[in-house]
Amino acid sequence: MNRKRLGLLGVIASAALAISATVVPAAHAASEILIWADETRGPHLTTLFADHPNVVPGSTIKVVTFSSYDALGAALDKVTGTTGPDIFVGGNDWVTKMAKSGKLAPVTLTATQKSKFAATNFFDLSYQGKLYGVPVDINNVAMVYNTKLVTTAPKTYGDMVDFYKANKVSKGLKAGLCITGGGMAWGGLSGLSALGADPYFMRAKGVPDVYKGFNGTTFGNNVKKYLLDANGKSNGFYPATDTGCADNFKAGLVPYATIGNWEWKTYEKLGFTMNFMPVPGVVAGTYGHMFGSVNGAFLTTYADKHGVAVAAKSLLTNYFASAAGQIAYEAIELRPPANLDAQASASVSDAQKNMANAATLAGIPQIGAFLGSNAGGASYWDSSGGYWTAVLVNGKDPVVEGKKLAAIWKKNVAVGKADL
Amino acid sequence: MSGFMRGNVALMGKIFILAMVTAILSLLTEHAFVQKEYAIGSFILFAIIALNFTYLTKFSIPLKFFVPGILFFIAFVIAPIIFTLSMSTYHYQTGNILGKDESTAQVLALGAEPDAAGTTFDINIGKTTSGEDAILVSDIVNNKYFISTQTSRTEVPIDALTLNADKVATGAQGFTLLSADALSKSDAYSKINYKYMGKYYIAIEGQNVGAVFQQSLSYNAADKTIRNVVTGAIYKDNGRGNWAKVGAPDEMLTPGWRAPIWFENYTKLITDPKVRTPLIKVFIWTVIFAGMSVLSTFALGLLLALALNRKLRGRRIYRSILILPYAMPSVMSILIWAGMFDTEFGAINNILHTHIAWFSDANYARGAVLLVNLWLGFPYFYLICSGSLQAIPTELQEAAAIDGANPRQIFRKITLPLLLQILSPLLIASFAFNFNNFNLIYLLTGGGPRETLDGQIAGATDILISYTYQIAFGNNTQDFGLASAISVLIFVLVASISMYGLKKSKVLETFG
Numbered sequence: 001m002n003r004k005r006l007g008l009l010g011v012i013a014s015a016a017l018a019i020s021a022t023v024v025p026a027a028h029a030a031s032e033i034l035i036w037a038d039e040t041r042g043p044h045l046t047t048l049f050a051d052h053p054n055v056v057p058g059s060t061i062k063v064v065t066f067s068s069y070d071a072l073g074a075a076l077d078k079v080t081g082t083t084g085p086d087i088f089v090g091g092n093d094w095v096t097k098m099a100k101s102g103k104l105a106p107v108t109l110t111a112t113q114k115s116k117f118a119a120t121n122f123f124d125l126s127y128q129g130k131l132y133g134v135p136v137d138i139n140n141v142a143m144v145y146n147t148k149l150v151t152t153a154p155k156t157y158g159d160m161v162d163f164y165k166a167n168k169v170s171k172g173l174k175a176g177l178c179i180t181g182g183g184m185a186w187g188g189l190s191g192l193s194a195l196g197a198d199p200y201f202m203r204a205k206g207v208p209d210v211y212k213g214f215n216g217t218t219f220g221n222n223v224k225k226y227l228l229d230a231n232g233k234s235n236g237f238y239p240a241t242d243t244g245c246a247d248n249f250k251a252g253l254v255p256y257a258t259i260g261n262w263e264w265k266t267y268e269k270l271g272f273t274m275n276f277m278p279v280p281g282v283v284a285g286t287y288g289h290m291f292g293s294v295n296g297a298f299l300t301t302y303a304d305k306h307g308v309a310v311a312a313k314s315l316l317t318n319y320f321a322s323a324a325g326q327i328a329y330e331a332i333e334l335r336p337p338a339n340l341d342a343q344a345s346a347s348v349s350d351a352q353k354n355m356a357n358a359a360t361l362a363g364i365p366q367i368g369a370f371l372g373s374n375a376g377g378a379s380y381w382d383s384s385g386g387y388w389t390a391v392l393v394n395g396k397d398p399v400v401e402g403k404k405l406a407a408i409w410k411k412n413v414a415v416g417k418a419d420l
Numbered sequence: 421m422s423g424f425m426r427g428n429v430a431l432m433g434k435i436f437i438l439a440m441v442t443a444i445l446s447l448l449t450e451h452a453f454v455q456k457e458y459a460i461g462s463f464i465l466f467a468i469i470a471l472n473f474t475y476l477t478k479f480s481i482p483l484k485f486f487v488p489g490i491l492f493f494i495a496f497v498i499a500p501i502i503f504t505l506s507m508s509t510y511h512y513q514t515g516n517i518l519g520k521d522e523s524t525a526q527v528l529a530l531g532a533e534p535d536a537a538g539t540t541f542d543i544n545i546g547k548t549t550s551g552e553d554a555i556l557v558s559d560i561v562n563n564k565y566f567i568s569t570q571t572s573r574t575e576v577p578i579d580a581l582t583l584n585a586d587k588v589a590t591g592a593q594g595f596t597l598l599s600a601d602a603l604s605k606s607d608a609y610s611k612i613n614y615k616y617m618g619k620y621y622i623a624i625e626g627q628n629v630g631a632v633f634q635q636s637l638s639y640n641a642a643d644k645t646i647r648n649v650v651t652g653a654i655y656k657d658n659g660r661g662n663w664a665k666v667g668a669p670d671e672m673l674t675p676g677w678r679a680p681i682w683f684e685n686y687t688k689l690i691t692d693p694k695v696r697t698p699l700i701k702v703f704i705w706t707v708i709f710a711g712m713s714v715l716s717t718f719a720l721g722l723l724l725a726l727a728l729n730r731k732l733r734g735r736r737i738y739r740s741i742l743i744l745p746y747a748m749p750s751v752m753s754i755l756i757w758a759g760m761f762d763t764e765f766g767a768i769n770n771i772l773h774t775h776i777a778w779f780s781d782a783n784y785a786r787g788a789v790l791l792v793n794l795w796l797g798f799p800y801f802y803l804i805c806s807g808s809l810q811a812i813p814t815e816l817q818e819a820a821a822i823d824g825a826n827p828r829q830i831f832r833k834i835t836l837p838l839l840l841q842i843l844s845p846l847l848i849a850s851f852a853f854n855f856n857n858f859n860l861i862y863l864l865t866g867g868g869p870r871e872t873l874d875g876q877i878a879g880a881t882d883i884l885i886s887y888t889y890q891i892a893f894g895n896n897t898q899d900f901g902l903a904s905a906i907s908v909l910i911f912v913l914v915a916s917i918s919m920y921g922l923k924k925s926k927v928l929e930t931f932g
Contacts, residue, residue: 031604057627058600077893081522082455097896101517102526102675108625110540128674130530240780244765301526307607310545314626372896377875379896386872393763393780404873 033061036085038069044332055319059311086303086312092124096368099127105299106130116339120206121294123365133298134321135338140292141187141258142276142358149255155284161226164237174253176237178245181260184385190279194288195222199380199409210417216406220399240388261355276354278362292363294338369419376411467491508904514897516661516676523677531637542588543630546597553609558588565589568614685905698878706883710854713793721801729809746799754863757792780869782880789881808842844925852914861886884910
């Protein structure tokens with residue numbers, strides 16, 4: 001290379017450096033806590049921390065919003081020890097997978113802080129006995145009924161089916177009970193449980209009973225009795241999918257619906273009177289269980305590498321888990337807060353309180369170690385919807401399929417207990 | 421003068437573009453090295469050198485045209501193939517994602533166990549008079565206060581403290597509090613285990629909280645084992661990316677790391693019935709799907725091309741309409757079709773007055789997939805066939821007609837063979853494309869229906885690539901190693917089929 005070309009190279013190198021200096025993005029500041037959230041929580045958190053910027057002395061907080069819950073999940077899949085958020089806020093779906101892969105860091109709460117939550121809340125955020133986040137708000141569904149169609153609350157599952165059969169033609173009903181929020185697997189647990197299918201059972205002290213499974217025959221016979229006609233085909237009371245459920249319920253073509261606790265405001269705006277209750281069971285006074293789980297704020301291992309682990313832990317325990325923090329956040333997010341003091345606060349709406357009450361009455365913790373396990377051949381998430389497709393769409397025998405479902409879930413629990 | 425100006429402007433333009441590219445690539449290199457992505461960083465560095473050398477010297481003129489393409493080819497074709505090949509030899513799944521060092525550090529960090537009572541204290545973070553990192557601890561329950569450093573614990577009398585209303589010490593003689601600014605600018609204080617009692621230490625769990633822990637796991641570099649100092653259990657590297665308990669190999673510490681298992685993922689494809697059985701079914705359907713798709717789209721495209729090859733009133737309008745499905749983004753088309761096939765609200769069931777669960781029955785779902793692919797694919801073959809028909813010399817057909825051949829014979833004996841000769845590479849390419857037609861399957865049926873209660877992982881419409889995706893990303897346990905092995909298998913299959921087809925059609929010879 002001659003002198004002229006060396007000169008050119010020098011010019012290019014200088015120009016490159018000059019351009020680099022102008023385009024180098026500001027480095028992720030060491031005192032900045034980075035939070036990831038989905039498209040609904042993200043804007044709410046941004047508003048929250050714009051209003052409360054100094055909740056962690058000496059640190060600033062930046063919220064990155066993802067376009068959807070799935071997009072957040074996909075991004076979390078790619079998190080490594082050298083990149084990612086310090087904290088993310090969301091459901092507890094990813095706890096088992098991320099903790100197992102060493103992407104989450106444990107959090108320690110004081111005894112006083114722990115006492116502010118229902119003991120079962122911590123199942124959802126734990127893996128192998130370690131807590132990886134703090135409960136932020138309750139994630140549950142509740143059944144509501146359209147008071148323009150139904151005047152009194154049903155006492156049993158049979159009451160609802162009878163109403164549907166009696167009014168199907170005259171009122172042009174499209175279904176009896178359907179799921180508007182949370183999908184057929186998560187939101188639809190109460191539909192399964194009301195007829196006798198539970199993925200696991202809890203003992204009185206809030207400890208899972210890892211030896212007990214549901215009776216597939218009893219469940220199958222209940223399905224046969226309440227959901228099938230004389231020819232063994234679906235009577236239309238309970239659709240196998242949630243497609244169109246919300247629209248039909250809003251249009252007055254479905255009397256009962258299970259809604260998510262993030263949806264109640266929509267229905268209130270549409271003029272619905274909120275009558276929250278769990279899905280009644282086949283015997284009066286019993287109810288189908290629902291996931292009375294909690295959304296959490298989780299600490300990643302990246303926070304330590306990034307040098308903000310202590311500040312991030314302070315944000316989690318002193319703000320996200322505190323009554324003051326949850327009252328401020330839930331005034332925007334509109335879910336029932338998980339902190340018991342916040343739940344009791346006058347600032348929390350009646351609808352939020354009623355949702356929380358429904359969870360107290362029939363909620364079970366969302367234990368990822370059981371639900372995500374596919375030791376039995378399929379996880380709860382895949383098999384629950386699979387049952388309805390097999391029976392209500394493909395016309396398979398509800399008892400035979402019910403026994404298969406029971407066997408799958410029992411094995412999932414038996415293997416998943418090692419991860420508790 | 422103008423030539424001189426043009427030359428200088430061109431040179432300035434070249435320098436500017438090269439500087440821009442070098443700047444951006446330098447930036448990427450720096451980021452890659454910071455993220456410890458050394459292979460990526462090194463490659464970008466190589467690209468910077470290659471680009472500058474090529475465009476600043478007269479080493480090779482053709483290289484000036486080829487070098488960007490070669491770099492992109494290496495980055496986006498060669499590198500992914502090498503990475504996939506490499507990952508297919510690893511135990512690389514949920515729980516075994518990190519490298520060994522990072523995983524072991526994480527295991528040891530998780531080995532910090534809180535004391536039985538879960539003791540926590542109010543603390544303040546600061547420094548001693550000697551400048552050592554320290555915490556001022558308030559044990560309110562026992563009315564005791566002490567300053568802890570990594571090596572010492574000194575009780576502080578109450579009269580040497582400043583207490584707040586909750587009796588938490590906020591200051592002490594010989595202890596300087598760190599300001600909020602100082603706390604946020606360094607985290608060295610957070611890495612220290614502050615002395616408590618015996619084997620127990622205090623770790624900082626927030627700016628004002630300390631918790632009592634003991635380290636239950638310790639690494640022994642001499643024999644490369646991890647020992648649980650509480651239970652005495654020994655954990656050894658099991659060669660598959662986990663620290664496994666000696667005497668009880670199923671008891672493993674988490675997280676594990678990705679470890680080489682060489683050809684195990686490949687042998688699993690053959691020996692593990694849980695993998696083999698669905699794989700065979702999926703493979704058969706993939707071949708049928710790709711074959712049927714090519715045949716049907718080609719047949720319909722050719723038919724329409726033949727029909728519109730003759731003079732016809734409104735031929736331009738028909739041609740424009742036929743191209744519309746091709747002009748519309750396929751993602752939109754697929755989602756619209758998915759809606760049309762909906763059991764309850766879909767247009768198809770409404771028009772036919774049926775209540776078919778299109779995506780819940782294996783045969784209906786497969787039919788729907790082929791139908792939608794026909795819709796998406798026929799305009800391409802219509803366009804290609806139209807063009808190719810124009811390219812066939814009319815003299816051949818006229819000569820055949822003079823010799824007494826009827827139109828069907830002319831088509832079968834002259835037009836079709838000539839068309840096939842021209843279109844063979846495109847038919848093979850179309851087969852290869854449909855073999856990996858992930859979008860259609862993922863967006864239309866998600867690979868389903870699956871008999872999940874019978875333990876089916878693969879759905880009735882899953883093709884190899886969607887099945888691979890299901891294994892890699894679709895479950896709670898993501899098996900990237902196995903998915904990579906199947907990807908390599910797909911690559912070999914598609915490459916073999918394509919090579920065989922190209923060889924048979926003698927296309928390469930034509931161009932060679």
